[in-house]
Amino acid sequence: MKAAVLAFGARHPLSFVGPDAEPDWKTAEKHFICVIEEIMGEAIPPRGGVTSTVRRAENAAIALLLALNEATAYRCPICVRQQRA
Numbered sequence: 621m622k623a624a625v626l627a628f629g630a631r632h633p634l635s636f637v638g639p640d641a642e643p644d645w646k647t648a649e650k651h652f653i654c655v656i657e658e659i660m661g662e663a664i665p666p667r668g669g670v671t672s673t674v675r676r677a678e679n680a681a682i683a684l685l686l687a688l689n690e691a692t693a694y695r696c697p698i699c700v701r702q703q704r705a
């Protein structure tokens with residue numbers, strides 16, 4: 621989880637001025653939760669209840685973000701959508 625958030629944070633610099641920009645952790649965390657919520661969608665929790673559903677969505681989001689981080693041109697999908705709006 622931590623590695624995924626760290627990698628995701630690096631995609632959210634506070635400013636695009638220079639390579640030393642600090643990551644915008646608040647935005648990164650918010651968008652991380654957005655991704656988890658999108659994976660969960662409106663799904664009705666199956667047996668096992670809400671907790672295991674959230675945990676599975678969380679694991680899916682972590683795996684997704686770590687995989688995406690391998691791509692250098694990757695941008696946060698939530699950011700992309702906000703810029704388009």
Ligand SMILES: [Zn+2]
Nearest residue numbers: 651696698699
């Ligand atoms: Zn974002």
